[in-house]
Amino acid sequence: MSTKNFLKIIKKHRENKKKEKFKGFLEDYLELIEGDKDIAALSHKRLYKEILSRGLSTMGESDERCNKLFDGDSVKIYDYFSSQFFGMERPLERVMRFLHSASMRGEESRQVLLLLGPVGAGKSALVEHIKKALEETKSIFVLEGCPIREEPLHLIPRSLREEFKEQYGIPIEGDLCPVCRHRLLNEYSGDYTKFPITESSFSIRGRKGVGVVPPMDPNTQDASLLIGSEDISKLDLYPEDDPRVLSLNGAFNVGNRGIVEFVEVFKNEIEFLHTMITATQEKSVPSPGKQAMIYFDGVIIAHCNEAEWNKFKSEHTNEAILDRIVRVNVPYCLEFDQETRIYQKMIDRSDYDYHIAPHTLKIAAMFAVLSRLKPSNKVDALTKMKIYNGEEIIEKGFVKKLDIKDLREEVEDEGMTGISTRFIMKAIDAALADSTKNVITPISIRNTLIKQVKEQIVNPDAREIYLQFLQKTLHDEYLSILEKEITKAFVTAYDEQAESLFNNYLDHAEAYVNATKVKDGITKEDMEPDESFLASIEEQIGIKGSSKNSFRADITSYMFAKLRRNEVIDWRSYGPLREAIESKLVSSVRDITRIVTKSKSRDTKQQKKLNEMVKTLIDDYGYNEHSAEEVIKFASNNLWRDS
Numbered sequence: 001m002s003t004k005n006f007l008k009i010i011k012k013h014r015e016n017k018k019k020e021k022f023k024g025f026l027e028d029y030l031e032l033i034e035g036d037k038d039i040a041a042l043s044h045k046r047l048y049k050e051i052l053s054r055g056l057s058t059m060g061e062s063d064e065r066c067n068k069l070f071d072g073d074s075v076k077i078y079d080y081f082s083s084q085f086f087g088m089e090r091p092l093e094r095v096m097r098f099l100h101s102a103s104m105r106g107e108e109s110r111q112v113l114l115l116l117g118p119v120g121a122g123k124s125a126l127v128e129h130i131k132k133a134l135e136e137t138k139s140i141f142v143l144e145g146c147p148i149r150e151e152p153l154h155l156i157p158r159s160l161r162e163e164f165k166e167q168y169g170i171p172i173e174g175d176l177c178p179v180c181r182h183r184l185l186n187e188y189s190g191d192y193t194k195f196p197i198t199e200s201s202f203s204i205r206g207r208k209g210v211g212v213v214p215p216m217d218p219n220t221q222d223a224s225l226l227i228g229s230e231d232i233s234k235l236d237l238y239p240e241d242d243p244r245v246l247s248l249n250g251a252f253n254v255g256n257r258g259i260v261e262f263v264e265v266f267k268n269e270i271e272f273l274h275t276m277i278t279a280t281q282e283k284s285v286p287s288p289g290k291q292a293m294i295y296f297d298g299v300i301i302a303h304c305n306e307a308e309w310n311k312f313k314s315e316h317t318n319e320a321i322l323d324r325i326v327r328v329n330v331p332y333c334l335e336f337d338q339e340t341r342i343y344q345k346m347i348d349r350s351d352y353d354y355h356i357a358p359h360t361l362k363i364a365a366m367f368a369v370l371s372r373l374k375p376s377n378k379v380d381a382l383t384k385m386k387i388y389n390g391e392e393i394i395e396k397g398f399v400k401k402l403d404i405k406d407l408r409e410e411v412e413d414e415g416m417t418g419i420s421t422r423f424i425m426k427a428i429d430a431a432l433a434d435s436t437k438n439v440i441t442p443i444s445i446r447n448t449l450i451k452q453v454k455e456q457i458v459n460p461d462a463r464e465i466y467l468q469f470l471q472k473t474l475h476d477e478y479l480s481i482l483e484k485e486i487t488k489a490f491v492t493a494y495d496e497q498a499e500s501l502f503n504n505y506l507d508h509a510e511a512y513v514n515a516t517k518v519k520d521g522i523t524k525e526d527m528e529p530d531e532s533f534l535a536s537i538e539e540q541i542g543i544k545g546s547s548k549n550s551f552r553a554d555i556t557s558y559m560f561a562k563l564r565r566n567e568v569i570d571w572r573s574y575g576p577l578r579e580a581i582e583s584k585l586v587s588s589v590r591d592i593t594r595i596v597t598k599s600k601s602r603d604t605k606q607q608k609k610l611n612e613m614v615k616t617l618i619d620d621y622g623y624n625e626h627s628a629e630e631v632i633k634f635a636s637n638n639l640w641r642d643s
Contacts, residue, residue: 025195029152039140047259056078068404076096078096086341087339115304117306118415120332121420123303135203140199147248148253148257149256150174211254213268215265241290245289246288248288253294259300266309270318279298306416335390340365354435367424367474369388370474371418371469379402393576428440428448431444443631446478486613502570502577508534509529509552513552534548536584
């Protein structure tokens with residue numbers, strides 16, 4: 001972009017800023033409301049409609065992820081969140097359900113939204129994103145000079161409010177704050193039609209409609225942070241009960257008609273939180289000094305970790321606040337594909353300029369998810385992780401698919417402990433710092449994670465489990481991934497060979513199940529299904545003996561069901577069969593051993609094949625020269641050693 005073009009943008013921005021804001025009186029405001037009743041919407045409704053306006057879709061039965069991870073239940077996807085938050089569909093649904101209920105002025109409009117989750121699960125990021133949505137809402141109309149930017153409809157006397165509701169369909173909540181009441185009587189002689197009304201926006205940095213309450217030291221906690229204070233300098237000018245001495249700059253004052261956020265809420269002493277009770281139950285907060293209660297309309301969002309929550313709720317004296325809380329668990333992400341997207345998003349926002357080899361972030365994500373899962377009596381940790389990622393897993397030697405629903409029912413509140421996203425990102429930073437070629441590979445990230453776990457994980461039991469995941473579980477899993485990938489790069493027309501095996505298997509399996517013949521593709525003769533061929537594929541995933549019949553029947557019915565729904569099928573369509581075909585192709589490659597490992601005795605032909613394989617890894621799989629060299633060396637040392 002040229003300087004001239006950017007200057008045009010600056011000029012346009014300044015012109016927009018100069019646009020005259022609304023200035024008028026109650027009569028003018030009522031005319032606006034006639035055209036758009038949402039102008040006078042309360043805070044929950046305004047926020048809910050803004051997020052909803054960005055788009056809403058539903059993940060339904062046609063979505064594979066929905067079927068595999070949510071048991072076919074429809075899942076609402078809010079566009080405002082979908083590009084920033086991954087693997088958080090259910091928590092986001094619950095947040096939006098809270099806002100929806102509150103927007104209809106139900107009981108939840110008098111509740112605190114509590115986001116409960118471990119460190120680094122995304123609670124703060126979620127609140128920040130919600131606050132940005134508030135910033136992007138349309139301007140609101142306020143009483144000019146009001147310290148809490150209150151709703152102009154508060155000017156209407158209570159005796160006329162029922163009639164107003166009948167005419168406009170808008171109920172009026174709340175009364176004038178002490179400051180505006182004093183001004184109405186003394187500056188405008190009680191004539192509420194003369195009180196000026198203006199336009200105002202929301203601003204996080206400007207504390208306009210957004211109040212934030214950080215955790216406070218018990219010794220320095222002061223209610224003025226919540227409700228403002230009396231300006232001591234004005235006590236010489238006005239009596240103590242004069243509203244003009246008030247300095248209404250507390251979190252509830254600035255957050256009126258917007259959001260009040262409590263950061264790590266239960267780190268504060270309970271006495272400090274009593275204002276929360278009146279703010280929810282009565283929708284009002286105390287005023288400093290001897291003034292009347294002040295009406296409050298705002299979304300109260302708090303967040304904390306599980307340990308603090310458990311401690312707080314164990315005290316019976318906290319029941320009044322507990323009764324005013326809607327809890328939404330925000331656990332760590334338990335899908336490693338979605339966790340990988342989180343890392344990629346954070347990397348994309350940075351100034352990092354380096355090469356990330358394929359599977360690097362995936363291996364890091366796998367480790368993070370493994371650390372977050374609770375042990376199962378039904379499957380090992382790696383299998384459970386894959387099922388939670390939506391993969392179809394069949395028990396070795398059996399036909400029965402392992403069910404994600406059964407695994408979830410084994411435990412409660414899964415994902416509330418384990419390795420945080422921040423821990424992983426610090427490992428990525430460290431791996432980069434240690435790299436001499438600006439390259440990060442699965443090998444280097446795993447080594448860095450091992451080092452970090454040894455140095456930073458204090459709990460000896462957790463440290464031992466995490467090291468087992470890194471040094472054994474993920475070491476073996478990465479070797480399996482790498483073996484398949486190098487084989488694909490080595491084998492010319494790998495996909496074609498895999499597709500051919502897949503089609504042949506389906507033909508012979510269908511004939512076997514239906515007790516029919518298979519037509520030879522060349523001679524066109526009818527022949528018996530080749531059971532030895534079927535067995536050679538099935539044995540790759542442990543399907544033997546009596547289980548073969550059910551497996552073949554299951555695959556046949558699965559594939560034809562997809563065809564009936566006009567869905568495209570290929571060799572990757574059915575997870576267990578895909579795994580079997582990959583294993584079959586890997587085991588069938590013989591020459592790869594000599595080409596990868598025997599560098600000194602490679603002949604010209606073998607060297608040419610190696611060069612072609614490296615080129616394929618670079619061009620088709622996303623490696624660069626350094627990372628391809630590193631993974632091939634790793635494979636030769638761990639997979640294809642000379643016997």
